[in-house]
Amino acid sequence: MSRLLSSEETYETVTQQVTDITLHPPARRRWWMLMALSLLMLGIFFLSTGWLFIAGVGIWGLNVPVNWGLDIVNTVWWVGIGHAGTMISALLLVMGQQWRNSLNRFAEAMTLFAAICAALFPILHLGKPELFYWMFPYPNTMDLWPQFRSPLVWDVFSFTAYITVSFLFWYVGMIPDLATMRDKTTKPLARAIYGRLALGWRGTAQHWERWRQAYVAIALITFHLVVTVHSGVAMLFAGGPVPGWHTTIFPPFFVQGAVFSGVAVVILLAVVLRHAFHLGNLLTLKHLDILAKLLLATGLLTAYGYLADAFHAWYSGDIHEMQTLHDRLFGRYAWSAWGSLFLNIVLIQLLWFRRIRRSVPMLFVIALGAAVGMWLERYLLIVTGLYRDFLPSSWHGYETTIWEWGLFIGSIGLFAVLFLLFARFLPLVSMFELKEELAAERRMKGDEE
Amino acid sequence: MNRPWGLLAEFDDSDRLIEAVRRTREAGYTEFEAHTPFPVEGLADALDFQENKIDPLHLAGGIVVGGAALLLQWWINVVDYPLNIGGRPLAAWPAFVLPTFEIATVGATVVGVAAMLYLNGLPGRKTHPLLKMERFHLASDSRFFLSIQASDPVYEPRRTRAFLEGLGPVALDEVPR
Amino acid sequence: MTLRMAIAGGGLAAFLLGMAAALAGSAFWLGLYLALLVGLTAVPLGALALLMIHQLAGGEWGRNLGPLLRGATRLLPLAALLFVPVLVGLEVLYPWARPGWEGPGGKGVWLQDWFFIARSVVYFASWILTAWLLLRPGRHPVVAGLGMAAYTITASLAGVDWLMTLEPEFNSSVFGLLFMSQLVLGALALLVAVALRSPMALPARKTLASLLLAAVLLWGYLAFMQYLVIWSVDLPHEVSWYLQRSEGVWALIPWGLVLLQFLLPLILLLSWARSSRRILAGVAVLLFAMHMLEAGWMVLPGLRL
Numbered sequence: 001m002s003r004l005l006s007s008e009e010t011y012e013t014v015t016q017q018v019t020d021i022t023l024h025p026p027a028r029r030r031w032w033m034l035m036a037l038s039l040l041m042l043g044i045f046f047l048s049t050g051w052l053f054i055a056g057v058g059i060w061g062l063n064v065p066v067n068w069g070l071d072i073v074n075t076v077w078w079v080g081i082g083h084a085g086t087m088i089s090a091l092l093l094v095m096g097q098q099w100r101n102s103l104n105r106f107a108e109a110m111t112l113f114a115a116i117c118a119a120l121f122p123i124l125h126l127g128k129p130e131l132f133y134w135m136f137p138y139p140n141t142m143d144l145w146p147q148f149r150s151p152l153v154w155d156v157f158s159f160t161a162y163i164t165v166s167f168l169f170w171y172v173g174m175i176p177d178l179a180t181m182r183d184k185t186t187k188p189l190a191r192a193i194y195g196r197l198a199l200g201w202r203g204t205a206q207h208w209e210r211w212r213q214a215y216v217a218i219a220l221i222t223f224h225l226v227v228t229v230h231s232g233v234a235m236l237f238a239g240g241p242v243p244g245w246h247t248t249i250f251p252p253f254f255v256q257g258a259v260f261s262g263v264a265v266v267i268l269l270a271v272v273l274r275h276a277f278h279l280g281n282l283l284t285l286k287h288l289d290i291l292a293k294l295l296l297a298t299g300l301l302t303a304y305g306y307l308a309d310a311f312h313a314w315y316s317g318d319i320h321e322m323q324t325l326h327d328r329l330f331g332r333y334a335w336s337a338w339g340s341l342f343l344n345i346v347l348i349q350l351l352w353f354r355r356i357r358r359s360v361p362m363l364f365v366i367a368l369g370a371a372v373g374m375w376l377e378r379y380l381l382i383v384t385g386l387y388r389d390f391l392p393s394s395w396h397g398y399e400t401t402i403w404e405w406g407l408f409i410g411s412i413g414l415f416a417v418l419f420l421l422f423a424r425f426l427p428l429v430s431m432f433e434l435k436e437e438l439a440a441e442r443r444m445k446g447d448e449e
Numbered sequence: 450m451n452r453p454w455g456l457l458a459e460f461d462d463s464d465r466l467i468e469a470v471r472r473t474r475e476a477g478y479t480e481f482e483a484h485t486p487f488p489v490e491g492l493a494d495a496l497d498f499q500e501n502k503i504d505p506l507h508l509a510g511g512i513v514v515g516g517a518a519l520l521l522q523w524w525i526n527v528v529d530y531p532l533n534i535g536g537r538p539l540a541a542w543p544a545f546v547l548p549t550f551e552i553a554t555v556g557a558t559v560v561g562v563a564a565m566l567y568l569n570g571l572p573g574r575k576t577h578p579l580l581k582m583e584r585f586h587l588a589s590d591s592r593f594f595l596s597i598q599a600s601d602p603v604y605e606p607r608r609t610r611a612f613l614e615g616l617g618p619v620a621l622d623e624v625p626r
Numbered sequence: 627m628t629l630r631m632a633i634a635g636g637g638l639a640a641f642l643l644g645m646a647a648a649l650a651g652s653a654f655w656l657g658l659y660l661a662l663l664v665g666l667t668a669v670p671l672g673a674l675a676l677l678m679i680h681q682l683a684g685g686e687w688g689r690n691l692g693p694l695l696r697g698a699t700r701l702l703p704l705a706a707l708l709f710v711p712v713l714v715g716l717e718v719l720y721p722w723a724r725p726g727w728e729g730p731g732g733k734g735v736w737l738q739d740w741f742f743i744a745r746s747v748v749y750f751a752s753w754i755l756t757a758w759l760l761l762r763p764g765r766h767p768v769v770a771g772l773g774m775a776a777y778t779i780t781a782s783l784a785g786v787d788w789l790m791t792l793e794p795e796f797n798s799s800v801f802g803l804l805f806m807s808q809l810v811l812g813a814l815a816l817l818v819a820v821a822l823r824s825p826m827a828l829p830a831r832k833t834l835a836s837l838l839l840a841a842v843l844l845w846g847y848l849a850f851m852q853y854l855v856i857w858s859v860d861l862p863h864e865v866s867w868y869l870q871r872s873e874g875v876w877a878l879i880p881w882g883l884v885l886l887q888f889l890l891p892l893i894l895l896l897s898w899a900r901s902s903r904r905i906l907a908g909v910a911v912l913l914f915a916m917h918m919l920e921a922g923w924m925v926l927p928g929l930r931l
Binding site: 224239246251252301315322 | 778
């Protein structure tokens with residue numbers, strides 16, 4: 001295997017570089033500027049939710065038959081983005097792919113924050129968001145229980161499980177690095193906080209051995225959890241007799257589309273972090289190249305999903321299926337179909353070329369395109385599945401309102417604030433895993449000589 | 450004078466630490482620890498540390514919690530609150546599969562993490578004697594440490610110090626209590 | 627040499643039996659032939675997929691399975707030849723090939739004798755071409771990449787054509803993906819069983835066990851998702867596919883698949899048992915047997931005799 005890291009790296013330089021980001025922040029001004037922008041967007045989030053609490057869901061453009069709009073589009077989009085973090089971190093750990101070590105920490109953080117954003121929308125969609133806890137099975141005075149034959153109830157559990165497990169995976173994976181932070185910081189308050197978070201980690205052989213067993217097991221668990229979570233999301237659509245929604249490929253199609261959009265966002269974050277914190281030596285062009293290949297592969301699978309979906313709609317000969325297919329391509333919201341086809345399928349074909357995979361600006365543009373394209377795809381699936389009901393008398397379009405966009409922009413702000421806080425205060429790259437990789441590379445070099 | 454907590458030897462190479470650990474064990478010491486900044490291959494073997502409790506506990510956590518979740522769904526939908534939804538059977542096993550699995554993953558993860566922390570003695574004492582050592586911060590950075598506790602039956606201040614010096618550490622310190 | 631002659635002799639005998647069934651117009655016997663053929667074709671076809679995946683992703687397992695994968699892929703022309711009796715007997719097996727059948731919309735276009743035959747020829751031609759390009763010495767990542775892209779489409783459509791259209795009313799968009807997972811699982815099971823006949827170090831065996839585990843999980847996931855989506859919506863033309871396959875004695879097979887092609891292998895492959903060469907080989911043999919049984923279950927209960 002070829003080396004990913006330069007031979008100039010040592011254990012000390014890795015520690016120094018990663019802890020410095022937190023302890024001696026290099027781009028303080030840029031960080032504050034980004035934080036200000038994110039806080040502004042977070043303000044929009046609070047404004048949009050505040051008005052929603054006062055006025056109710058009527059402020060959105062939802063109406064029969066389009067009862068699910070931007071809110072559910074955003075849920076599916078956000079939770080999908082989260083999945084790539086788990087895939088990159090968990091699946092590649094189990095498969096022993098070393099290159100993940102530079103990416104896994106922030107990819108896991110992305111997963112957690114994206115899952116939090118995703119979970120907000122269904123709650124806000126409830127109409128009485130403050131009563132969301134009614135969805136959990138607890139003995140209550142109304143003598144009511146959730147009914148478990150609905151995918152809507154499954155999602156309560158899948159989101160709860162997803163947030164809990166991905167938090168633990170992220171945190172457990174971070175404990176040894178928190179100990180490094182504790183040992184490196186000179187400020188008493190920071191030392192106390194990192195010390196508490198590191199739980200007294202002393203890096204003994206026994207610590208590591210038990211830690212590894214738990215970490216690998218959680219990686220395996222999270223991977224399977226991700227697949228079931230997004231399959232559960234897909235069941236929201238496939239599990240009802242709605243033309244354009246009820247199709248058996250949706251569960252696997254949603255899962256891999258999720259990974260596609262998530263890899264795109266990992267690339268975006270990698271490019272930004274690499275630039276902002278001068279991490280080019282740890283997040284190398286080789287890493288970006290591998291990520292680009294992953295984006296291409298998952299993008300091709302997305303194309304397969306489109307083809308299978310369209311083929312079987314055509315093959316069925318069912319008039320409603322055919323009508324939905326036609327509406328999607330040529331109807332009122334055709335822009336979402338052609339936009340997602342172009343961004344998710346046509347544009348990524350550039351990634352077959354090595355020079356484009358290694359060009360940071362091109363890669364950034366293509367990844368941004370994929371993230372937007374997947375949003376358009378979720379819009380396409382949800383809205384065009386609904387706006388022409390079985391009866392022409394109940395056909396009705398869907399117009400978004402400013403409050404829906406406000407909430408969407410606000411959720412990006414929430415994500416950005418959380419991510420910036422993470423980048424400022426927590427170890428952004430997994431130091432001990434990079435050192436392990438360095439040790440392995442040194443050993444290999446020793447064997448060669 | 451108070452008896453010290455033990456002795457701490459510092460090494461600059463993981464292979465040397467593995468060798469030191471092997472010899473310490475052969476010398477009959479039992480209460481010693483090896484500290485490394487990252488998991489070092491072969492160290493657990495040198496310590497003869499073979500424990501496989503975490504995986505079974507993960508599994509047990511998953512099965513117990515998942516089983517409870519399945520039972521709860523069945524009891525709610527069949528016994529306590531039967532409701533006809535689109536003619537679906539009350540005991541709709543295919544529908545129970547996903548929530549059961551998802552709740553089981555939470556059980557497995559929480560139990561496994563708790564087990565890992567408990568067996569490791571974490572969260573530990575806030576001020577572990579080692580954490581007060583001046584150079585021990587390097588144990589999470591770039592150096593490899595071996596600590597022998599004074600409570601070890603084979604421990605004898607002078608002889609243990611001489612023994613550790615013979616292992617070729619780059620530094621050797623007494624750890625106060 | 628003897629293996630080659632056995633395969634040639636067996637192939638010839640099978641071909642003649644298949645032709646006899648096709649010409650005699652016996653739906654049961656030709657259906658059985660189709661089931662066995664699809665089940666066995668999984669070996670070269672799944673091997674082709676695994677070969678491409680290995681060229682793209684690499685991995686230590688190529689060292690142990692590589693020669694077997696290459697050997698299995700060479701059987702593709704034989705598989706193509708053995709499909710001739712099925713194509714000759716289209717009318718016997720496929721209701722849409724019988725006179726007087728008319729399908730709505732796309733089905734009327736897709737399900738025509740000449741088109742079906744032409745597609746099968748194209749599928750095999752593309753697989754044989756890909757295999758030929760891949761089996762040349764050296765690494766061919768570009769062939770593997772493009773080949774994999776083409777393969778996902780041709781193999782999915784082949785599954786749809788050969789198996790799904792046995793009941794022209796049925797339509798499931800995940801069928802192609804599920805079919806591919808069956809191909810990979812079947813090929814992997816047989817080849818792992820064969821590979822284990824020669825001595826192999828423990829880490830290599832563990833890698834093979836992980837591969838089998840991944841294939842079992844993928845199959846189990848896709849099979850369950852198709853079932854769950856269809857079960858949830860309960861449309862007559864979809865559920866009838868499962869209902870026909872759980873009538874009478876057929877009902878044993880889905881349960882058998884859940885237990886013996888999913889749960890038992892899952893438990894054995896996850897536990898200490900995977901370290902035992904015998905148990906691993908046993909799991910592989912069991913998985914291949916279940917794979918063949920599954921092929922029979924997908925074909926036979928749906929036949930209109």
